[in-house]
Amino acid sequence: QKEVEQDPGPLSVPEGAIVSLNCTYSNSAFQYFMWYRQYSRKGPELLMYTYSSGNKEDGRFTAQVDKSSKYISLFIRDSQPSDSATYLCAMSAPQGAQKLVFGQGTRLTINP
Amino acid sequence: DVKVTQSSRYLVKRTGEKVFLECVQDMDHENMFWYRQDPGLGLRLIYFSYDVKMKEKGDIPEGYSVSREKKERFSLILESASTNQTSMYLCASGGGSTDTQYFGPGTRLTVL
Numbered sequence: 661q662k663e664v665e666q667d668p669g670p671l672s673v674p675e676g677a678i679v680s681l682n683c684t685y686s687n688s689a690f691q692y693f694m695w696y697r698q699y700s701r702k703g704p705e706l707l708m709y710t711y712s713s714g715n716k717e718d719g720r721f722t723a724q725v726d727k728s729s730k731y732i733s734l735f736i737r738d739s740q741p742s743d744s745a746t747y748l749c750a751m752s753a754p755q756g757a758q759k760l761v762f763g764q765g766t767r768l769t770i771n772p
Numbered sequence: 773d774v775k776v777t778q779s780s781r782y783l784v785k786r787t788g789e790k791v792f793l794e795c796v797q798d799m800d801h802e803n804m805f806w807y808r809q810d811p812g813l814g815l816r817l818i819y820f821s822y823d824v825k826m827k828e829k830g831d832i833p834e835g836y837s838v839s840r841e842k843k844e845r846f847s848l849i850l851e852s853a854s855t856n857q858t859s860m861y862l863c864a865s866g867g868g869s870t871d872t873q874y875f876g877p878g879t880r881l882t883v884l
Contacts, residue, residue, distance in 0.1 A: 692871040
């Protein structure tokens, strides 16, 4: 079993829809949680960062962490065609030497 | 603004050639990382470095070596390129109190 599981999709939704992207993990030591967005043929860019449990909002994006369920989510409101990309979750543990464990990524397409 | 640059966007090499991939960051980060990204396999860590002249093996170091002579520069070396090293290579840097990493644009390497 992988340490981090993420549905690779592909996921296709109409413009304006609310998108929910999710990851589950098995290591209870994970404390830092990140979401990266990767456009085709580009490097991943950091989208959201959360420490421990709770919600964090940034514009149309909300990151949610539920440590009791070992489950993290990224919500995108009012989705736009420019949100079409692969979204990767990543996480790490304290004393983890800043090594990140990544999900496989979910490919998302927003249809105009 | 955070900046990680990689020496080439696209590279084509022949089997058996020695290949150098270079990465430079301007954020004064202590940590630097090399990953490869392949469809269906996600991001896999090859090597990382905590400091100048320090290096640690990641999950798939075989066939690769690294060099970090200056804090801002981290090189990945393929001593004798093979076709199974055809991949997207991504460099990242990170540091400070969070575990966030910042990625370069990637080098798409093809070994013929």
